[in-house]
Amino acid sequence: MSFHLSPLSEQTIVITGASSGIGLATARLAAERGANVVLAARDGAALARIVEEIEREGGSAAAIATDVSFEEQVEALARFAVERFGGFHTWVNDAGVGLISTAEDTTSADHHRIFEVNYFGLVYGSLAAVRHFREENRPSALINLGSVVSDIPQILSVAYSASKHAIKGFTDGLRVELMQKALPISVTLIKPSAIDTPFFDHAKTNLGGMGKAPGPNYAPEVVAEAILYAAEHRQRDIAVGATAAIGGPLGALAPAAIEGQQKSWGYDKLIDYGHMPEDESLYVVPEEGHERSRFGRGRGFSLTTAVQTNTVLTLGAALLIGAAAAIGAERWSRR
Structure with missing residues (x-):
């Protein structure tokens, strides 16, 4: 079914998790580009400050x-x-x-909570959006945030990884069902690499230090650009950052290589033992209102993301990423 999405300046966009990190960066950028923005999060006070700021900027x-x-x-x-x-x-x-813990040390309550927020919260939002889109019967976009760990597992974040795998399965299945019904709804899965947000500042930890992600970190604005591209252009998925763009295909081609690499990691590769989270957001509402972590180390540009959001370069990017993954798989197989 062929349809075109409206430009941002003619849209109203609903964003959950909009009080910090990627959600906040997306809300601010969408408002700058003329969209009406509806922000949702648990911290009502932070949301009020953000709305006031956006309106003050026009x-x-x-x-x-x-x-x-x-x-x-x-x-x-x-x-x-x-x-x-x-x-x-x-x-x-x-x-x-988020939760930083081995699988064996993750309580059933914490595991359930991860899925209640990450997976079921996304399911509730997706279905509420689809019901409205069906009633309006106009071109619309549903954009779900997965992760690089939607495609590959992550030790010490097994429950979180599982929730992101579940999000990918739900999003892909829902997309096909909507295609069967010939509804003008674009469904996109965004898969960020490591992003410099307050995520680890707020993730509960059972390991004596706050979590950290391997590989390069990117600024939340890089993900926001990908999200807003998907709001205007039909896109199945967008891998944000080199780790997601290359690691995902590599994980599909050579899963044993990914597993062998992670098996060799020491915990200090994924745990910052010099710092602890400022707040833990699993059950309580932390103080929100910041796009970046307290360290602010994210890169402001990702070439692999830029080529995915440029229609002329998308095919070339796919070929390059596939070639890189194939080369990586061959090298790991030799090891």
């Missing part, structure tokens, strides 16, 4: 405190967007929490 925004692990609150968010702006064109599921 943007259009509204916010409602929302815990996405409660389906009724997600449905209230959809109604709020309709009441405030008459509807919405794009829905971004970005809310998420």
Whole structure:
């Protein structure tokens, strides 16, 4: 089915997890480009400050405190967007929490909580958005935040990785069902590499130090650009950053290579023993309002992401990434 999405300046965009990190960067950038933005997160006070800031800069925004692990609150968010702006064109599921722990040391309660927020919160948002899109019957976009670990596992974050694998499965399956019904809904999975946000500042840890991600870190604005590209252009998925762009295909071609690499890692590769989280967001609401972590080390540009969001270069990028993954797989097989 052929259809075209509206330009940002004609859109209303709903964003969960909008009080910090990627969600906040996306909200600010969307408002700068003329979209009406509806922000949702648990920290209502932070949301109020952000809305005031956006409006002071000439943007259009509204916010409602929302815990996405409660389906009724997600449905209230959809109604709020309709009441405030008459509807919405794009829905971004970005809310998420983290846990740094081995699988054996992860309690059942913590494992459930990860899925309640990361997976079920995204499911509730996706279905609320699709119901509205079906009623409006106009070209619309659903954008779900997965991760590089949607494609490859991550030790010491097994529950989190599992939730992102589940998100990929749900998103891909929902896309096909909507295609079967010939509905004008674009469904995109965004898979970031390591991003410099407050995620690890707020992720619960059982390992005596805060988590950290291997490989280069990118600024949240790099992901925001990918999200807003997907709001205007139909795109199946976008891998943000080199680790996601190359590691995902490599994991599919040579999973044993990824597993062998991670098996050799010491915990200090994934744990910053010199720092602890400032707050733990698994059950309580941390102080929000910041796009970046307290360290602010993210790169402001990703070549692999740029070529995916340029229609002329997308095919070339796919070939290059595939070739790089194949070369990597061959080298690992020789080891």
